[in-house]
Amino acid sequence: MDENEISAGLRGLTLPEPALGFDPDEVATRAAKRLRGRRAALGTGLAVLALGVASVAVVGNSTGADQHAPAGSGQAPAGQPTGLSTSASPTTATPLERNQAHLREVLPTVLPEATDISVGAFDDGYGGVFTSVVTFTDSAGPGTFNVTVTTAAGGAEHMTPLAERCGPNEADQGEGGLKPNRRPDGSPLRCDKIPQPGGGTLVLKETAEGAPAAPIRVNALHASYYRPDGSVVNIWNGDSTPPPNPVSRARIALTEQQLTAVATDPQLRLP
Amino acid sequence: MKAEEDERFREFARARTLALRRTAYLLCHDWHLAEDLVQTALLKLYRVWRRLHGSEVIDNYARRVLLRCWLDEQRRPWRRRERRDGVVPDLGDGRLDPADRPAPGWLSDLLVRALQELPARQRAAVVLRHCADLSIADTAAALHCSEGTVKSQCARGLATLRGVVTRWEAEECHGVVGRNA
Numbered sequence: 001m002d003e004n005e006i007s008a009g010l011r012g013l014t015l016p017e018p019a020l021g022f023d024p025d026e027v028a029t030r031a032a033k034r035l036r037g038r039r040a041a042l043g044t045g046l047a048v049l050a051l052g053v054a055s056v057a058v059v060g061n062s063t064g065a066d067q068h069a070p071a072g073s074g075q076a077p078a079g080q081p082t083g084l085s086t087s088a089s090p091t092t093a094t095p096l097e098r099n100q101a102h103l104r105e106v107l108p109t110v111l112p113e114a115t116d117i118s119v120g121a122f123d124d125g126y127g128g129v130f131t132s133v134v135t136f137t138d139s140a141g142p143g144t145f146n147v148t149v150t151t152a153a154g155g156a157e158h159m160t161p162l163a164e165r166c167g168p169n170e171a172d173q174g175e176g177g178l179k180p181n182r183r184p185d186g187s188p189l190r191c192d193k194i195p196q197p198g199g200g201t202l203v204l205k206e207t208a209e210g211a212p213a214a215p216i217r218v219n220a221l222h223a224s225y226y227r228p229d230g231s232v233v234n235i236w237n238g239d240s241t242p243p244p245n246p247v248s249r250a251r252i253a254l255t256e257q258q259l260t261a262v263a264t265d266p267q268l269r270l271p
Numbered sequence: 272m273k274a275e276e277d278e279r280f281r282e283f284a285r286a287r288t289l290a291l292r293r294t295a296y297l298l299c300h301d302w303h304l305a306e307d308l309v310q311t312a313l314l315k316l317y318r319v320w321r322r323l324h325g326s327e328v329i330d331n332y333a334r335r336v337l338l339r340c341w342l343d344e345q346r347r348p349w350r351r352r353e354r355r356d357g358v359v360p361d362l363g364d365g366r367l368d369p370a371d372r373p374a375p376g377w378l379s380d381l382l383v384r385a386l387q388e389l390p391a392r393q394r395a396a397v398v399l400r401h402c403a404d405l406s407i408a409d410t411a412a413a414l415h416c417s418e419g420t421v422k423s424q425c426a427r428g429l430a431t432l433r434g435v436v437t438r439w440e441a442e443e444c445h446g447v448v449g450r451n452a
Contacts, residue, residue: 001436003429006382010401013379015293021306024284024313031317032277038318158339160346212390243417 095269096122096130099149102267103134110258114138128154135242136253143253144242145235147262151270152230159234162226165203166191180208180215189218196264199228204256207238209248221252223263231270235263280320283329284313290403291337297398298341300387308344312337327409334403334413338395345391385435389428396424397432 001009103119111117114136122130128151135144150159181189183206190206203224210216220238227233237254240246254262288309295305295312315336316323323329386394392414399410400421410425411418 001433001440003433006429006432006436007401009378009382010397011404013297013382013402015296015379015383017289017293017296018302020288020292021303022310024288025281027310027313028277028281028284028317031280031314034314035318158343240417244419246417246419 096149099147099268100132102265103132103147103262106265106267107134107136107262110261111136111138111254114143122149128152129158133242140250142241143249144240144246145237145253147268148232148234148236149268149270150232150234155226155230155232159224159226159232162193162201162203165224166193166205180210180212182215183208183218184210184215190221196225198264198266200264201226202260202264204259219248219252221254221256221259223259225263233263233265233268235259276321280317283333287330287333288313291333294334294398294403295337295341297383297386297402298338298394299344300383304344308337308340311340315340331409331412334399334405335415338399338413341395342391381436381439382432385432385439388435389431393424393428393431396421397428400425401429 100119100121104117107117107119108114115138117136118134120133120135122132129148130150131146131148133144133146135142137143183189189208190204192204194202194204196202203226205222205224206218207220207222208215208217209219219240220236222237223233223235225233235254237252237259239248239250239252241249291309291312292302292305295308296302299305299308312333316333319332323332386397389397395414396410399405399413400407405413407418407421410421414421414424
């Protein structure tokens with residue numbers, strides 16, 4: 001059987017489909033109920049927060065103390081790394097647009113030899129996960145990496161929990177994984193959890209190309225920065241050229257130092 | 272959500288549930304799990320429904336969410352994975368010699384079983400591109416990757432499928448020779 005026959009067979013699959021075991025309308029009703037529940041919980045939370053803020057404001061006014069930082073100062077919270085400095089306009093419309101403007105401003109300093117740096121708008125992927133595609137040209141030719149910011153709720157829903165990272169249950173870890181877990185020379189691929197000064201943890205992880213038992217070469221070093229508040233910044237950092245026709249280039253887009261600087265930048269805000 | 276948006280979602284769910292379940296089944300080879308995945312995907316889709324416009328966008332998005340649900344399911348540790356031990360329908364062995372099994376579904380059964388031999392991303396690419404007959408661009412959108420990646424994943428997937436089918440056929444031949452000897 002050749003590949004054309006297989007392709008034709010896949011297109012004409014006949015499956016012994018059993019009757020549907022659930023009612024789509026019932027699922028819609030359940031979804032509506034859940035959404036209302038979430039909104040009610042969010043509303044309650046916001047009301048409690050507003051009350052708390054109001055109480056603090058009243059107490060602050062009564063003592064005459066002004067302990068608030070100037071609005072829009074762009075400073076990182078105390079105890080957080082100061083990150084990459086920027087003068088991105090605080091008046092930019094949304095946090096995602098501010099992130100895009102911030103990356104546009106700092107990447108030329110992070111990638112001093114790069115030219116033609118382009119930072120795409122953060123898409124509204126789904127469920128609290130927002131991705132921007134960055135492209136540039138350096139001495140190895142065109143390169144690209146993705147920056148994804150994930151809210152705490154999105155991180156809980158879509159990210160592998162930090163405790164399980166680099167463990168045997170991670171999809172491409174362990175001998176039974178779906179991807180190579182070794183370098184071509186047989187040494188294990190890197191997967192490190194590095195505690196950061198602000199209390200977060202940076203996960204740096206290599207991936208390799210090839211069959212699980214026969215890796216060809218290391219083709220990416222990805223970063224996931226798990227912030228203390230539950231949000232996550234992911235950098236997909238491979239060695240491919242930008243779409244639409246990606247091919248491998250001589251080296252991975254960002255060095256470890258550059259990767260760490262971008263991933264742990266506290267100025268990347270969440271919506 | 273407004274009443275008309277809610278009704279639009281219900282219409283979508285009624286119309287697309289079977290197709291989504293079929294796609295999910297091809298990914299996981301388990302009708303019960305396929306239904307669970309579709310329900311989870313519909314619940315997630317409902318949350319963002321107001322922001323989705325246009326049938327193509329919605330279909331692509333729904334497939335993307337379904338795919339993510341399945342990949343998430345793949346990543347679940349074994350200790351949290353359910354044991355599914357319901358009644359298994361008597362579908363026969365798709366790996367038997369086609370000459371002995373002229374039933375029209377034998378090829379489909381063989382290919383569905385062979386699909387399970389593919390790594391997750393390759394399987395997803397092959398299912399969307401070849402079984403669901405999506406364009407390369409739509410498959411890339413659903414997989415959230417480049418079109419080049421889709422092409423390479425599909426090519427590798429088909430090559431692997433061919434290898435699996437050839438191996439099974441060879442094993443079957445050896446079995447027949449062994450029985451006749």
